[in-house]
Amino acid sequence: MALKGLDIFKLTPKKNCKDCGFPTCLAFSMKVAQGAVEIGKCPHMSDESLAKLEEATAPLMKTIKIGKGDNEYELGGETVLFRHEKTFVNRNRFAVRFTDEMKDEEINEKIENIKSVQYERIGEDMKIEIACVEYVSNKDDYLDIIKKIKNELDVVFMLVCEDTDVLKEALELVKDENPIVYGANEENYEEMVNLVKDDKLPLGLKAKGLEELYSLVEKVQGLGYKELILGAQGESIKETFKNVVQIRRTALKEEDRKFGYPSVIFADELSKDNKFMEVALSSLFTVRYGSIVVLDDIDYAKGLPLFALRQNVYTDPQRPMTVEPDIYPINGADENSPVLVTVDFALTYFIVSGEIERSKVPCWMAIPDAGGYSVLTSWAAGKFGGSSIGNFIKESGIEEKTNSRKLVIPGKVAVLKGDIEDSLPDWEVVVGPDEAMHLPKFLKDLQEEAYA
Amino acid sequence: MAFKMSVQKAKGKVEEVQLGSGDNAITIGGEATLPFYDFDGETGSKAKLGMEILDIYPEEWVKPLKETYKDVAEDPAKWAKYVEDEFNPDFICLRLEGADPNGLDKSPEECAKVCKSVAEAINKPLVIAGTNNHEKDKEVFEKVAEAVDGYNCLFLSATEENYKGVGAAASMAYSHKVGAESSVDINLAKQLNVLLGQLGVDYGDIVMNVGNAAAGYGFEYLVSTIDRIRLALFNQNDKTLTMPIITPVSFETWTVKESMAPEEEVAEWGNREDRGISMEVSTAASILSVGSDAVVLRHPKSLETLKELVDALE
Numbered sequence: 001m002a003l004k005g006l007d008i009f010k011l012t013p014k015k016n017c018k019d020c021g022f023p024t025c026l027a028f029s030m031k032v033a034q035g036a037v038e039i040g041k042c043p044h045m046s047d048e049s050l051a052k053l054e055e056a057t058a059p060l061m062k063t064i065k066i067g068k069g070d071n072e073y074e075l076g077g078e079t080v081l082f083r084h085e086k087t088f089v090n091r092n093r094f095a096v097r098f099t100d101e102m103k104d105e106e107i108n109e110k111i112e113n114i115k116s117v118q119y120e121r122i123g124e125d126m127k128i129e130i131a132c133v134e135y136v137s138n139k140d141d142y143l144d145i146i147k148k149i150k151n152e153l154d155v156v157f158m159l160v161c162e163d164t165d166v167l168k169e170a171l172e173l174v175k176d177e178n179p180i181v182y183g184a185n186e187e188n189y190e191e192m193v194n195l196v197k198d199d200k201l202p203l204g205l206k207a208k209g210l211e212e213l214y215s216l217v218e219k220v221q222g223l224g225y226k227e228l229i230l231g232a233q234g235e236s237i238k239e240t241f242k243n244v245v246q247i248r249r250t251a252l253k254e255e256d257r258k259f260g261y262p263s264v265i266f267a268d269e270l271s272k273d274n275k276f277m278e279v280a281l282s283s284l285f286t287v288r289y290g291s292i293v294v295l296d297d298i299d300y301a302k303g304l305p306l307f308a309l310r311q312n313v314y315t316d317p318q319r320p321m322t323v324e325p326d327i328y329p330i331n332g333a334d335e336n337s338p339v340l341v342t343v344d345f346a347l348t349y350f351i352v353s354g355e356i357e358r359s360k361v362p363c364w365m366a367i368p369d370a371g372g373y374s375v376l377t378s379w380a381a382g383k384f385g386g387s388s389i390g391n392f393i394k395e396s397g398i399e400e401k402t403n404s405r406k407l408v409i410p411g412k413v414a415v416l417k418g419d420i421e422d423s424l425p426d427w428e429v430v431v432g433p434d435e436a437m438h439l440p441k442f443l444k445d446l447q448e449e450a451y452a
Numbered sequence: 453m454a455f456k457m458s459v460q461k462a463k464g465k466v467e468e469v470q471l472g473s474g475d476n477a478i479t480i481g482g483e484a485t486l487p488f489y490d491f492d493g494e495t496g497s498k499a500k501l502g503m504e505i506l507d508i509y510p511e512e513w514v515k516p517l518k519e520t521y522k523d524v525a526e527d528p529a530k531w532a533k534y535v536e537d538e539f540n541p542d543f544i545c546l547r548l549e550g551a552d553p554n555g556l557d558k559s560p561e562e563c564a565k566v567c568k569s570v571a572e573a574i575n576k577p578l579v580i581a582g583t584n585n586h587e588k589d590k591e592v593f594e595k596v597a598e599a600v601d602g603y604n605c606l607f608l609s610a611t612e613e614n615y616k617g618v619g620a621a622a623s624m625a626y627s628h629k630v631g632a633e634s635s636v637d638i639n640l641a642k643q644l645n646v647l648l649g650q651l652g653v654d655y656g657d658i659v660m661n662v663g664n665a666a667a668g669y670g671f672e673y674l675v676s677t678i679d680r681i682r683l684a685l686f687n688q689n690d691k692t693l694t695m696p697i698i699t700p701v702s703f704e705t706w707t708v709k710e711s712m713a714p715e716e717e718v719a720e721w722g723n724r725e726d727r728g729i730s731m732e733v734s735t736a737a738s739i740l741s742v743g744s745d746a747v748v749l750r751h752p753k754s755l756e757t758l759k760e761l762v763d764a765l766e
Contacts, residue, residue, distance in 0.1 A: 084676040214455035237764040249458040276757040280737035301726040304710040305734035308668025347670035
């Protein structure tokens, strides 16, 4: 991706005319390579050179927009193979598959399931984003399903169909919603490109094996179409895995933009009616480079781990996940329950709240804004100190919710006890354990003490 | 232009570590590629899938599992044998929950007796997990290592706090393998390996446990830690990070809300057992695809599913 100064220099007029403000074309090229100056500052670049440069400086993996409005998502656009190298930017999206061979009952059930498995987790929506609607044999039924889903669900459409006549009619129903059209192959790709190019719809390519897929991309790109999604499906789990990894690696490591597109995997097909296998495969392709993962159906047992896993993997390593500063009741906390304070770093919150739940002791959790860091880091950064905790307790309204005046602080910041007591004279500050895993015993002891 | 496979050659290779003895010994590790990347080179021995049992009755486990084990759960040796015969995991992981000082606080001698009876009852290799109380684990492992001498067990785990005692007892006084447990950080993992090495533990006798998390619970830190550990080995041949990795997945996935919440509290979430299996399967599949060489599972359905996955990717 990073174009070297010398590569740019080759495209300049090499006249050292200084019109760009630099003494030589080489000096100018070096600055462009650093991103310090726009290539357009040189008035003598040929259109051909500019096009070449644009090509060379384009991202290695294209960002593809799917859907419209509230249901618009971006896929692809990744720059690294491992999240610690920078971050993953566009999370994979999950789809549920419908076909015209399904009975009404089954279709209705899937629609209901998609509606019911929707919730928020650490400030993000967890849900199925895509309805994958596959054409098998009956056009009228196919169109009816599309209409039905359009009426009942807020999702992106992925029309799986290789028959351009059927597709034409289907697109009449949903083309304004920027659906994915999946099914361009060796035989039909020209017609398919013609169908989608006016609306610039994302087009899914399908081929047998990586070699064929690669040459199909070349042909489609040759028609000037670049809004692509790559079908990574192979005959087996093993082949599909190889395809997905190779597609991503060819783009980012070999810097070959032919494979610089998002990929789609049909996990339902590979898992042969075994719902746990579907979970295993969807997890595999969440960790390793799938962009759209198609499921047979959704329920909470599947969704809870998959959505949570995806949220984790796509967290920016430079920006930790945080929970909303607030007072959280755990185990049915009431007016007699003690208060535990910790930081708003999501991982800390989850571990601490999990241990409190395990103790079964009703408690209030007070989470002030601590900058999203761990306990010691927040403390060291001055974001989790005596006065900020004190102010939060006063302003949070917790004093009306419980009559208990016991405030448990993390053992690692025992040093804050005095400061907090100064700021909250009515409260008894209790130093908790160093590690969350010791909370259940600590809380049970605290509870017994209160009853004694 | 035609497509050309992108192939990456590794400079280093994961150590092969043997557990168990005789015909039933298993090998962990040996790969010179990321998991299942056979287009890059040697993928080593197949990922190993173990099953968890306890030294006490599994009070907290989901009902259907308690039902499955109802005739054997009071006796760890019978339980282990049953799991081996019925489900055929690659190894059995006996977790000494009864030794927890915050629980039954069983003595090291009692634990040693139980471990010995389990090791004698089964043919498969035995992994012995402690209580997470570093001081107690050290005392327990010292006795247990002696009692199961000759069975070539893996002890989970030595930590920065107790590595001297655990390392000396498990791998120097008796020839077992040592789990090196660090908390989700490549440098801590490295440091503990070096410390164990300085103590006199052979690098070939160490299996790393570099942290454990359920999907959704800081799992990204585990992903990045293992990614970095493996890239340090494959790209830079870091000799202090050659050990295979084991992740006791079930220890975490069955304690999170998704697996714990009773159906009457979260009706819309549905069957609790299914949720537990799903959390376990998702987490295990993910960690195996990042770089763990062995995982511990609790539910037979999880074992069956992961076995199928690993076989398919082989």
